[in-house]
Amino acid sequence: MKKVFLLLAILSSSFSYSQTIPRDSSATQNLQQNAVNRILSVDRSSGVIVGGYAQVDYNQPEGLNGNLDVHRLVLLVGYKFNDKVQFVTEIEYEHVKELYVEQAFLQYTIADNVNLRGGLMLVPMGIINEYHEPTTFNGVERPNVDKSIVPSTWREIGIGITGKLDDASMRYQAYIFNGFASVNGENVLGGSNGLRNGRQKGSESIINSPNLSAKIDFYGVQGLRLGLSGYFGRTQAEDGIQEIEGADVGLSMLGLDARYINNRFSARGQYIHANLSDSDKYNILYETNLGSELKGWYLEAAYNLLALSKEQRLDAFVRYEQYDSHAATEKAGIQRNLGYNRNEWTTGLSYHIAQGAVVKADYQIFDNAIIGNNSFGQLNLGFGVWF
Amino acid sequence: MNKVLIILFLVISIGLSKSIQKKVNKEIKEVFNIEQFTFTEVNIEAEIAKTLPSTFGEDNLFKIETNNTVLGFAYISKAFGKVDYFDYLVLLDKDLIILKTKILVYREDYGGEIGSTRWLKQFIGKTKNDELNYGENIAGISGATISVQVMTKAMNDLLSSIKILHSKKIL
Numbered sequence: 001m002k003k004v005f006l007l008l009a010i011l012s013s014s015f016s017y018s019q020t021i022p023r024d025s026s027a028t029q030n031l032q033q034n035a036v037n038r039i040l041s042v043d044r045s046s047g048v049i050v051g052g053y054a055q056v057d058y059n060q061p062e063g064l065n066g067n068l069d070v071h072r073l074v075l076l077v078g079y080k081f082n083d084k085v086q087f088v089t090e091i092e093y094e095h096v097k098e099l100y101v102e103q104a105f106l107q108y109t110i111a112d113n114v115n116l117r118g119g120l121m122l123v124p125m126g127i128i129n130e131y132h133e134p135t136t137f138n139g140v141e142r143p144n145v146d147k148s149i150v151p152s153t154w155r156e157i158g159i160g161i162t163g164k165l166d167d168a169s170m171r172y173q174a175y176i177f178n179g180f181a182s183v184n185g186e187n188v189l190g191g192s193n194g195l196r197n198g199r200q201k202g203s204e205s206i207i208n209s210p211n212l213s214a215k216i217d218f219y220g221v222q223g224l225r226l227g228l229s230g231y232f233g234r235t236q237a238e239d240g241i242q243e244i245e246g247a248d249v250g251l252s253m254l255g256l257d258a259r260y261i262n263n264r265f266s267a268r269g270q271y272i273h274a275n276l277s278d279s280d281k282y283n284i285l286y287e288t289n290l291g292s293e294l295k296g297w298y299l300e301a302a303y304n305l306l307a308l309s310k311e312q313r314l315d316a317f318v319r320y321e322q323y324d325s326h327a328a329t330e331k332a333g334i335q336r337n338l339g340y341n342r343n344e345w346t347t348g349l350s351y352h353i354a355q356g357a358v359v360k361a362d363y364q365i366f367d368n369a370i371i372g373n374n375s376f377g378q379l380n381l382g383f384g385v386w387f
Numbered sequence: 388m389n390k391v392l393i394i395l396f397l398v399i400s401i402g403l404s405k406s407i408q409k410k411v412n413k414e415i416k417e418v419f420n421i422e423q424f425t426f427t428e429v430n431i432e433a434e435i436a437k438t439l440p441s442t443f444g445e446d447n448l449f450k451i452e453t454n455n456t457v458l459g460f461a462y463i464s465k466a467f468g469k470v471d472y473f474d475y476l477v478l479l480d481k482d483l484i485i486l487k488t489k490i491l492v493y494r495e496d497y498g499g500e501i502g503s504t505r506w507l508k509q510f511i512g513k514t515k516n517d518e519l520n521y522g523e524n525i526a527g528i529s530g531a532t533i534s535v536q537v538m539t540k541a542m543n544d545l546l547s548s549i550k551i552l553h554s555k556k557i558l
Contacts, residue, residue: 049470049495078470083494112492131530166490169503220505222526259529263522268529308522355533 049078049088055134057141057382070096071382072134084109092153100201102153113166117175118159120202124173124215125229126150126255126270134384138302138317138350140360141380144342145296145323149272150255151196157205158213169220179211182235182248183286189235189249191289191340194274194325198235208242209234211251223262229255246281249290264304266315271297273327280333291340292331296323302350313352317362320345324369341369348380359383402446403463410491411461411476415451418478418487424453429460431557439551440544457481460558463491466541468534471495475541477510483549483558485513488542498534506535510542515550519543 052075060066073093080086090102105119122130128137128146132153137143146152160175180189180198187197200206211233219225230253237247253274260267274294283290302317324341348362360382367375403411415424427450431443441447442464449461462477474491488510490502500506509525519525521539528535552558 051470080471080494083492088496107496136530164493164499164502166502167504169500169505171500217500217530219500219503219528219531222506222509225500225529261522261527261529266529308520355536 051076053386113163133386140382149296171217246285250277293328295327439548500531
């Protein structure tokens with residue numbers, strides 16, 4: 001009896017193996033962006049995955065010289081060892097000459113809804129840090145909340161679990177990460193960009209106090225996706241310095257985000273709030289001006305001017321952002337700089353000429369809370385691809 | 388009896404992997420509210436299959452019966468998301484109305500949100516005469532746009548294939 005079973009099992013497994021060459025071309029036609037992947041990933045359960053994204057920008061501030069930049073060029077290479085084990089890496093060129101590894105992690109699938117993941121990974125906070133491919137957001141430049149408050153692309157080395165629960169329409173992520181460096185080379189944390197200078201990006205990074213990061217996404221209401229993110233820990237100080245008062249700061253950051261799509265209308269919004277402790281001592285030790293609270297939010301609405309049946313999409317959008325890296329300074333023992341309480345309007349068009357290729361044009365007006373401050377404008381043009 | 392049934396499944400549908408077959412059986416039991424049933428492959432002639440928008444090769448379409456009465460059909464296939472294939476199951480009643488859709492295996496990181504039971508509910512009750520339009524009668528999911536479109540197309544293709552098979556009196 002057992003032998004029969006075994007024989008049948010072998011037969012059935014060898015049979016399904018012989019079918020690994022895809023034959024359902026009908027399901028994949030009209031998906032030109034996947035051509036390379038299809039060639040390289042003919043075996044459905046293992047193989048090389050190749051992809052990437054890029055954005056080329058032209059920024060023209062009023063009254064100043066313009067700036068042309070191959071802002072980001074990222075090559076994604078993944079390898080699937082089998083249905084359970086895969087490696088994913090993104091290699092990024094920024095401004096043509098800076099080379100980074102943006103992600104490099106190994107994933108082991110324990111069950112359908114539980115994956116163990118370790119390596120250099122994106123910190124799940126808000127929308128853009130995880131979904132930063134240029135075809136997924138409006139505007140040539142990423143929202144500035146996701147630069148000065150959430151220091152995207154925010155990635156560190158860590159380990160954790162992630163998965164999706166189909167019945168609950170939820171995605172969860174929970175990681176232990178290496179935190180920001182208190183001092184990164186010559187750079188310290190400061191007023192203008194908050195924590196941004198502290199990103200270690202997996203490059204010979206130091207650790208003395210692990211940080212916790214988690215996010216839950218809920219998409220059980222048609223058209224709506226909600227996210228709740230949290231990040232808690234302390235910055236990392238070097239040996240010999242870590243005992244000194246002010247060598248590190250404590251950080252707890254919370255993020256709420258929402259994305260909505262209904263027919264040709266779409267909208268998104270995000271709110272991020274971070275509390276920093278011991279920034280007063282840090283500011284004394286490093287003679288800097290790090291605030292004790294960082295806060296930022298934005299709201300954006302867009303409407304597709306083309307019929308949904310068309311392959312192309314032309315989104316007209318408007319976004320308002322407000323972000324303050326000196327949202328509170330009293331506990332930090334420093335003077336509040338209202339210049340860091342910034343706001344901006346962005347309005348423009350995203351013309352998706354194919355799924356995965358977008359041409360963008362927008363106009364931004366930057367302002368801050370200093371009384372009598374003159375706002376200034378900037379025209380942005382660019383394209384983005386994701387394949 | 389159980390053992391006999393398990394063997395029966397293996398003999399009849401030898402091409403489905405064990406884990407997939409297990410998931411399919413679980414869905415059939417739940418949806419049709421039965422414990423025992425037979426699961427037989429329905430072969431569509433290659434000449435006809437060629438003309439259909441969906442794939443009807445080996446191990447795609449199955450008939451679900453109990454006591455020689457047809458309860459419905461199961462369609463199992465694959466579609467290509469952004470960088471990898473995913474496997475899905477569609478259960479239809481004897482009148483070819485969709486009873487349930489399930490993502491059996493989702494392999495890539497992006498787009499797995501289409502596995503959401505609530506999102507897949509949108510396909511329940513659809514018939515061969517329905518036309519599904521992404522963004523109109525099928526809602527999108529932010530962060531899973533490609534997979535949503537691929538799945539919507541796969542379901543559209545299946546419904547029109549069924550329409551053709553029905554008009555040819557094959558189903």
